[in-house]
Amino acid sequence: MPYRSSDKTRQKKDAKRTAMMQAAVQIFAERGYQAATIRDIVKEADVSIGTFYFYFPDKETLFVHLYEETADFLIHTLQQAANSRTTFARQVDAILQAYVSIAIFEPAVVELLLVAGVGTVPALTAKTASFREKLILVWQIPLTEAMKKGQVPDQNERRTAEGLVGAVDQIILGLLAQPDREDIAAGAVRDMNQFVLRATGHY
Amino acid sequence: MPYRSSDKTRQKKDAKRTAMMQAAVQIFAERGYQAATIRDIVKEADVSIGTFYFYFPDKETLFVHLYEETADFLIHTLQQAANSRTTFARQVDAILQAYVSIAIFEPAVVELLLVAGVGTVPALTAKTASFREKLILVWQIPLTEAMKKGQVPDQNERRTAEGLVGAVDQIILGLLAQPDREDIAAGAVRDMNQFVLRATGHY
Numbered sequence: 001m002p003y004r005s006s007d008k009t010r011q012k013k014d015a016k017r018t019a020m021m022q023a024a025v026q027i028f029a030e031r032g033y034q035a036a037t038i039r040d041i042v043k044e045a046d047v048s049i050g051t052f053y054f055y056f057p058d059k060e061t062l063f064v065h066l067y068e069e070t071a072d073f074l075i076h077t078l079q080q081a082a083n084s085r086t087t088f089a090r091q092v093d094a095i096l097q098a099y100v101s102i103a104i105f106e107p108a109v110v111e112l113l114l115v116a117g118v119g120t121v122p123a124l125t126a127k128t129a130s131f132r133e134k135l136i137l138v139w140q141i142p143l144t145e146a147m148k149k150g151q152v153p154d155q156n157e158r159r160t161a162e163g164l165v166g167a168v169d170q171i172i173l174g175l176l177a178q179p180d181r182e183d184i185a186a187g188a189v190r191d192m193n194q195f196v197l198r199a200t201g202h203y
Numbered sequence: 204m205p206y207r208s209s210d211k212t213r214q215k216k217d218a219k220r221t222a223m224m225q226a227a228v229q230i231f232a233e234r235g236y237q238a239a240t241i242r243d244i245v246k247e248a249d250v251s252i253g254t255f256y257f258y259f260p261d262k263e264t265l266f267v268h269l270y271e272e273t274a275d276f277l278i279h280t281l282q283q284a285a286n287s288r289t290t291f292a293r294q295v296d297a298i299l300q301a302y303v304s305i306a307i308f309e310p311a312v313v314e315l316l317l318v319a320g321v322g323t324v325p326a327l328t329a330k331t332a333s334f335r336e337k338l339i340l341v342w343q344i345p346l347t348e349a350m351k352k353g354q355v356p357d358q359n360e361r362r363t364a365e366g367l368v369g370a371v372d373q374i375i376l377g378l379l380a381q382p383d384r385e386d387i388a389a390g391a392v393r394d395m396n397q398f399v400l401r402a403t404g405h406y
Contacts, residue, residue: 034325122237159394162377163370167402170369171362191362199370199402 017055019045024066029108033063033121064123070109071131074102078138088146092196095138096168096189103172104185110176114169132165139164143200153201164196171195220258222248227269232311236266236324267326273312274334277305281341291349295399298341299371299392306375307388313379317372335368342367346403356404367399374398 023044027036038059042052056062081098085091103110113131140161146152175181175188196202226247230239241262245255259265284301288294306313316334343364349355378384378391399405 032325122235155397156390156394159374159377159391160398162373163395163398163402166369166371166373167366168369170365170372174362174365187359188362191359192366194358195363195366195402198404199366199398201401 014055016045016047016051019047020052020055020062021066021069024062025070025108025112028063028066029111060121060123063121064127067112067124067127067131070112071127071134074099074109074113075131075134075138077102078135082138082142088142088149088151088200088202089193089197091142093189093193095142096192096196099168099172100175100185100189100192103176104182107176110172114173135165135169136161146200146202151202153203155201160200163199167195167199168192217258219248219250219254222250223255223258223265224269224272227265228273228309228311228315231266231269232314263324263326266324267330270315270327270330270334273315274330274337277302277312277316278334278337278341280305281338285341285345291345291352291354291403291405292396292400294345296392296396298345299395299399302371302375303378303388303392303395306379307385310379313375317376338368338372339364349403349405354405356406358404363403366402370398370402371395 020041024036024041027040027044030036031040036059038049038052041059041062042049052062056065077098078095081094082091085094136158140157143152143157143161143164147154147157171188171192175185178184223244227239227244230243230247233239234243239262241252241255244262244265245252255265259268280301281298284297285294288297339361343360346355346360346364346367350357350360374391374395378388381387
């Protein structure tokens with residue numbers, strides 16, 4: 001998970017910056033972007049206000065960096081999941097398992113990417129468009145491959161991939177809204193697998 | 204379309220309020236909520252600033268009313284489309300045709316509901332949740348009916364409906380991002396029909 005993993009690249013980054021990013025994910029998720037203050041973030045991260053301004057000129061800049069790094073983490077994780085399998089059905093299952101794991105264990109990450117900042121931070125518009133585009137490709141690449149291999153019928157794979165991104169995001173947001181989400185996560189993954197395989201016309 | 208139709212209830216409402224609402228849809232869509240000013244709106248609506256404050260205490264209140272009325276209009280239109288048909292396949296087609304018509308001829312409406320205000324206006328959080336819920340029911344009600352009639356297999360109809368809402372919204376946003384959207388709209392409706400019927404396992 002971002003700002004929590006033992007990933008070596010992240011460990012090399014400055015610990016104070018990491019602590020602020022980690023705190024910011026939580027604070028933005030809890031209070032929303034507008035209500036969250038720099039004071040909240042430095043208090044949660046246990047650093048001084050001077051430390052904050054050494055790294056970031058303002059709250060917006062921190063948010064944009066946070067969004068970008070969180071989006072990269074999610075996309076990278078889902079791509080890895082897809083690349084770890086060879087048939088379309090197994091790729092779909094791996095992507096869904098990975099996405100739901102992040103949603104369950106790091107709900108603030110999904111909250112941040114799918115809900116928190118949209119429309120709030122002007123500098124984010126291009127970043128959110130780029131995130132959506134990468135998320136569409138997470139589905140479109142395996143789908144195109146499956147079409148070539150005859151595992152699914154010919155279709156407008158771009159449009160199907162857009163549909164899959166929207167469907168999965170919406171079902172995951174629905175899952176996160178449930179208090180017993182950990183208990184029902186396996187059922188949600190099963191339903192989403194069925195949805196995706198049906199929607200793509202998988203044989 | 205809202206603030207443009209010949210619908211009698213709307214006509215009875217005050218013309219100046221209607222003009223401001225109509226102007227606001229355009230201004231918010233063009234500039235975004237934060238950048239839009241009350242001056243922009245009254246200029247576009249050709250009313251005085253005093254008229255604005257006679258109707259609304261501030262920009263946020265206007266936006267919340269606008270969101271609510273626009274959401275009601277969209278939901279009502281989609282429900283009417285669904286109710287006008289009796290088989291699931293025809294209901295799906297009617298909903299998709301109606302949604303795409305609004306998206307093509309009133310892109311600002313869809314922009315407002317799906318993108319513009321999220322996260323920006325705190326008072327909107329409950330309204331957006333209620334809009335999503337109603338949009339899910341637009342799909343869930345025909346789907347439950349189709350399950351009872353044996354037109355689709357048994358499934359978690361709530362979760363499928365969430366998936367359909369997400370899928371359709373994402374494909375429509377993809378359509379709106381295209382400069383030749385009017386020309387490709389029919390193809391998008393065809394692809395979405397196929398997607399929805401496949402995803403629900405329609406026989």
